[in-house]
Amino acid sequence: MAGQSNYWSDHVADLAPYTPGEQPRVDGLLKLNTNEHPYAPSPRALEAIRAAAGDGLRLYPDYDSVALRQAVAALHGVDPAQVFPGNGSDEVLAHIFDGLFRKAGRPLLMPDISYSFYKTYCRLYRIECELIPLAEDFSVRASDYASHGGQPAGIVFANPNAPTGMEMTQADIELILRAHPGVPVVVDEAYVDFGARSAVPLMARYPNLVVVHTLSKSRALAGLRVGYALGSVELVEGLRRIKDSFNSYPLDRLAQAGAVAAIEDREHFEQGCRAVIQAREELSLSLAAMGFEVLPSRANFVFARHPGRDAAQLAAALREQRILVRHFKTPRIEQFLRISVGTPEDCERLCSVLAGILTAG
Ligand code: PMP
Numbered sequence: 001m002a003g004q005s006n007y008w009s010d011h012v013a014d015l016a017p018y019t020p021g022e023q024p025r026v027d028g029l030l031k032l033n034t035n036e037h038p039y040a041p042s043p044r045a046l047e048a049i050r051a052a053a054g055d056g057l058r059l060y061p062d063y064d065s066v067a068l069r070q071a072v073a074a075l076h077g078v079d080p081a082q083v084f085p086g087n088g089s090d091e092v093l094a095h096i097f098d099g100l101f102r103k104a105g106r107p108l109l110m111p112d113i114s115y116s117f118y119k120t121y122c123r124l125y126r127i128e129c130e131l132i133p134l135a136e137d138f139s140v141r142a143s144d145y146a147s148h149g150g151q152p153a154g155i156v157f158a159n160p161n162a163p164t165g166m167e168m169t170q171a172d173i174e175l176i177l178r179a180h181p182g183v184p185v186v187v188d189e190a191y192v193d194f195g196a197r198s199a200v201p202l203m204a205r206y207p208n209l210v211v212v213h214t215l216s217k218s219r220a221l222a223g224l225r226v227g228y229a230l231g232s233v234e235l236v237e238g239l240r241r242i243k244d245s246f247n248s249y250p251l252d253r254l255a256q257a258g259a260v261a262a263i264e265d266r267e268h269f270e271q272g273c274r275a276v277i278q279a280r281e282e283l284s285l286s287l288a289a290m291g292f293e294v295l296p297s298r299a300n301f302v303f304a305r306h307p308g309r310d311a312a313q314l315a316a317a318l319r320e321q322r323i324l325v326r327h328f329k330t331p332r333i334e335q336f337l338r339i340s341v342g343t344p345e346d347c348e349r350l351c352s353v354l355a356g357i358l359t360a361g
Pocket of ligand 1 (some may be wrong): 088089162214215
């Protein structure tokens with residue numbers, strides 16, 4: 001591809017884009033590979049989207065997503081000026097990396113095994129990053145961040161972490177926040193609603209804390225693309241400057257309407273989370289009974305390895321039987337499979353197919 005380098009800048013040539021999980025273009029596959037919710041979104045959200053899909057689409061949407069920011073603020077007990085919404089939390093994270101983490105000569109700290117988009121954004125925005133290895137048991141060791149000398153540009157981690165699903169304690173998060181006042185600490189809580197504890201209450205005491213949420217997982221709206229950051233008014237103001245300078249589009253009318261209704265339908269949300277948590281616990285037990293080592297998950301997926309069985313081969317064998325799970329080639333975790341929690345029927349099908357593969361040898 002030598003010819004292309006005449007057109008691309010060196011920067012573009014150096015980019016190694018994020019590889020998303022497969023989104024199949026054929027029907028009939030059991031999709032347990034990208035951590036979507038197994039049940040439908042709130043009927044109230046669908047109704048609000050239908051209502052918004054009328055003549056109003058002629059008009060540009062509310063640039064400031066005021067109704068959405070109010071709904072999010074009410075949900076979390078913060079001020080609407082502390083809410084920064086975006087087209088999925090990926091876009092919110094992009095603005096965070098761009099706006100908060102670019103500090104010359106100072107590294108961004110993050111776990112070596114975490115959401116792989118973080119590394120992609122570092123390359124995109126030319127942010128120096130320092131990868132802190134996970135502990136032996138795959139947990140994030142807070143003391144490694146707290147004792148880090150010098151002033152980092154920022155710290156980012158997912159809690160629960162992805163793809164391990166493991167949760168950090170509140171005390172550990174506080175340890176990091178206390179050790180680095182004045183440094184933005186970003187906690188990506190994409191999976192927090194499946195039984196983990198949110199760091200949002202810590203925002204009142206730590207103005208350097210930014211928490212990122214998405215409606216893609218626990219509110220079953222991955223297709224709508226809505227996420228948001230919560231932080232101090234000052235930090236959110238910084239993010240708004242970045243977004244406005246970039247002239248990135250606001251959330252569209254359908255997304256704003258659907259997101260508000262989904263956030264307000266707490267009962268549907270809680271019921272869905274409870275069902276996923278229960279299915280996760282049952283799936284973890286079933287996998288363990290088949291000889292898998294399953295990391296303790298607080299997310300809507302499990303991360304598991306089978307001693308003596310190659311994970312890439314297991315994933316390929318499942319694919320042949322029309323079940324998609326996620327396998328990463330990342331060192332240290334290449335023998336793990338990440339399996340999204342489906343309905344009890346999905347999980348049963350997965351386990352019976354897996355049992356068949358294991359006995360076939
Ligand atoms: N953070 C983490 C840890 C994730 O796993 C994902 C989904 N892959 C995201 C953020 C992005 O989610 P979305 O853009 O759908 O809000």
